[in-house]
Amino acid sequence: MPSSHSTPTLQDVARKAGVSTATVSRCLNSPERVVAETRTRVMEAVEQLGYTPNFGARVMAAKRTFTIGAIVPTMENAIFARGLQAFQEELHARGYTLLVSSTAYDARVEKEQIKALVARGADGLLLIGYDRDPALYSYLAQQGVPAIVTWAYARHDARAAIGFDNRGAMAQLAGAVIAQGHRRIAMISAHQRGNDRAADRVAGVRDALRSQGLAEDSLQVIETAYGIETGEVAMTTLMRARVPPTAVMCGNDVLAAGALCAAADLGLNVPGDVSVTGFDDIELARIVTPALTTVHVPHREMGRKAAQALIAMVEGAPQEPPTELTTSVQIRASLGPAPGI
Amino acid sequence: MPSSHSTPTLQDVARKAGVSTATVSRCLNSPERVVAETRTRVMEAVEQLGYTPNFGARVMAAKRTFTIGAIVPTMENAIFARGLQAFQEELHARGYTLLVSSTAYDARVEKEQIKALVARGADGLLLIGYDRDPALYSYLAQQGVPAIVTWAYARHDARAAIGFDNRGAMAQLAGAVIAQGHRRIAMISAHQRGNDRAADRVAGVRDALRSQGLAEDSLQVIETAYGIETGEVAMTTLMRARVPPTAVMCGNDVLAAGALCAAADLGLNVPGDVSVTGFDDIELARIVTPALTTVHVPHREMGRKAAQALIAMVEGAPQEPPTELTTSVQIRASLGPAPGI
DNA sequence: TCGGCAAATGCAAGCGCTTACATCAGTGTT
DNA sequence: AACACTGATGTAAGCGCTTGCATTTGCCGA
Structure with missing residues (x-):
């Protein structure tokens, strides 16, 4: 009974x-x-x-949990939200459940979370970017837990990945900025240490400067945490300099939104006085005034494909080579000709 | 060996x-x-x-998993992100792991997700709002899985909850709108069915109209899915009417952001031609132009307290009565006097 | 009619861990 | 010196499920 x-x-x-x-x-x-x-x-x-x-x-x-873990730097802003949503939808359709946790961009926390998820029996893991302690990769290999890297793509790295060329995309955007006559360009970036996406985006701008025959060390870079407020602070610093830049390229749309706010507070016209660009093309980019010139990233496609690839790996398929998704430069009102041109 | x-x-x-x-x-x-x-x-x-x-x-x-599940309508926009982040931080500090899944505002999917999380051994669940099939509550009770309702607060309901009075808060905001002389007020709401927060917010506006002696059935309500684009569409419809409203109150900041975009596209000045308000006070609210008048919700506090209360329940503490958090009306530039006053 | 086969079902051995209870070795008491 | 007691450790019984293998059942052809 x-x-x-x-x-x-x-x-x-x-x-x-x-x-x-x-x-x-x-x-x-x-x-x-x-x-x-x-x-x-x-x-x-x-x-x-x-x-x-x-x-x-x-x-x-x-010996199976039908659970997939995702470890993202943050859930607070929308950068990862859309891709993650698509990831989960695909997972759900295939009978898997998603476990999300966030690291606040802290490598130590990330390590903990990875171990926690593996301990909880995650069949596979979604990771953001490549840059982490190699010991973690061996740990995963030893535990037999497949992982897929997303939001980044490195041709030379055999690791499973679905992402895009952060460096190339940013170089392309920088090319568009330079084509508008800008020569004094500054950048507001996330901290580059442990964040290959951020580092690649800075490198992309440098690439563009170089290929146009401009002095790449003239690029002023401010590193800061991701956030609207931090973007505002950085922008204010930049624009109060003796010779302020005519274009400020931001490491992502959130920073750029902050930069736009700061510009408004300082009474600067965008793009009349200074141009601003972002990266990611999240919804924010369309809403702010002026609308943000940025790099469009196919977040949903990335999330969906990551789910498919990861499930395939979990179910024993041979590991596929990394996949590169194409991005496109979205020109909107926040980019204009350099003042005086 | x-x-x-x-x-x-x-x-x-x-x-x-x-x-x-x-x-x-x-x-x-x-x-x-x-x-x-x-x-x-x-x-x-x-x-x-x-x-x-x-x-x-x-x-x-x-018989314990040290895992807590959270089921939210969406991860795509920032409405739940901040609260969830705080929830997870508190959980993590107490040695619990968070499992998030989203329902796309679909009651059936929510049911599935709740069952999936319970099946996965969640020790406790965070739910958004009260409104769901009573059978689900009995199911949880039968399974012995405590749950806490958030983002809503109902004095009369004994269920564990940490939230705020959506209806009262919206009534207060509507009071401020009315005080600016607005009489033709319209509302863009999320679908009210199965969404008590949305329904309460509409009811709040009606309360305010009534208490000012205004005809509450004069309130025009458009229901739509949450989203910037849907907000734009609704706003466009509203403003193209023969007698457009002088104030549009939106069920949340995301809809309001869409409304603001639409207003700009239509060449309308906010708040000169029409005032717009939101709800939630997510970051978006500060960034848009003009900045959004909205209801500030203490998301982080709610997330943190929800975690504490839920853990207490999971660990066998007697269930506490629901907790009400206070909200405050944030007046910003998007609200102005009714035209012609 | 009966042997043989396949399909349907039952049996029971784990999976790796926690924990109530048993055991054992010291310690202090009288 | 015998005893009770305490603290450290070992023993072994599950926890609820899956699954390889054994058993049963029903049907076929000879």
Whole structure:
């Protein structure tokens, strides 16, 4: 008799349906192996008892959790939100559940979270960017947990990845800025240490300067945490200099939104007095005034494909080579000709 | 001998340290019950083997997962992001891991996700709002999984909750709008069905109209999905009417941002031609032009307290009564006097 | 009619861990 | 010196499920 107080178990269902636990288990996991009549009886028992399989037991017996972990730097702004949403949708469609945790851009926290997720039996992991302690990669390999790198793409790295060329995309955007006659260009970047995307974006701007025959060390870079307020502060510093830049390229749209606010506060006209650009093309970019010139990233596509690739790896498919997604420069009102041109 | 290929188990550690599995388990879970010397030996073995406890086994034996689930309507925009981030931070500090999933505002998906999280052994659940199939609440009760309702607060409901009075807050904001002389007020709301927050906000506006002796059925309400674009569409519809409203109150900041975009596209001046308000006071509200008048919600505080309360419940504390957090009306440039006043 | 085969189901051995209880070795008491 | 007691550790019984293998059942052809 099912004990009336604790949650029902396979046993209880089996007893109620008058079959063995094995049959119940099969009904739940490979219904085609059970005759229709029995199956109906079992399913009714399941229904009546309100039975839910015990996850721990199932995991232990089956060695699979159907859980995928994602470790992102932050959930607070929208940078990762859309891609993650698409990732989860695809996962959900394939019967997997997503576990998200965030690191606040702290490598130590990231390490903890990775271990926590692996300990919790994540079948696979979504990681942002490449740059982390190599020991973590060996740890994952040792534990047999596949991982996929996203939001970045490195041709030379064999690791599974779905991303885009941060450096090339930023170089292209910088090319557009330079083409507008800007020569005094500054950049507001996230901290580059441990953040390859940020570092690549700075490098991209340098690439563009160089290829135009401009002095690349003339590029002034302010590093700061991601955030609207930090973007405001950085922009204010920049524009109060003796010779302020005529274009400020930001490491992402959030910083750029902050820069725009600061410009407004300082009474500067954008793009009349100074041009501002972002990166990511999140919704924010369209809403701010003036609308932001930025790099469009196919976040949803990235999330979806990452899910597909990761599931394939989890299910034992041979690891695919990294995939590069194409980005495009979105020219909007925040970029104009350099003043005096 | 530890099999060289599979991951090490408690057994392996015990063997290596020359103790029983019970002792190893105790070292890991209640170190003070083991003599220092033994403990050191065990910890060394753990270290050398790179042992990580098997989550499933642990869960099954201990009946606890130290995992909390959160089910939010969406991760795509920032409405829930900040609160969730705070929730996770507090959880993490207390040794719990957060599992997030989203429902796309679909009650069926929510049901699935709740079951999935319970099946995955979530010790407790964070839910948004009250409005859902009562069967779900009984299911949770039967499964013994405590849940806390957030982003809403209902005095009359005994359910554990940490939230704010959506209706009262919106009424207060509407009061401010009316005080500016607005009489033709329209509202852009999320779909109210299954979304008590949205419904309460509409009701709040009606309350305010009534208490000012205005005809509450004169309030025109457009329901739409949450999103910037949907906000734009709704605003366009509203402003193209023969007698357009002089103030448009939006169910949240995202819709309001869309409304502001639409106003700009239509060549309307805000607040000269029409005032716009939001709700939530997410970062967006400060960035848009003009800055948004909205209701400030203490998201981080809510997230933090929700974590504390939920953990207390999970750990067996008697259920606390619902907690109400205070909101405040944030007046910014998007609200001005009604035209012609 | 009966042997043989396949399909359906049952049996029971784990999966790796926690924990109640048993055991054992010291310590202090009388 | 015998005893009770305490603290450290070991023993072993599950936790609820999956799954390889054994058993049963029903049907076919000979």
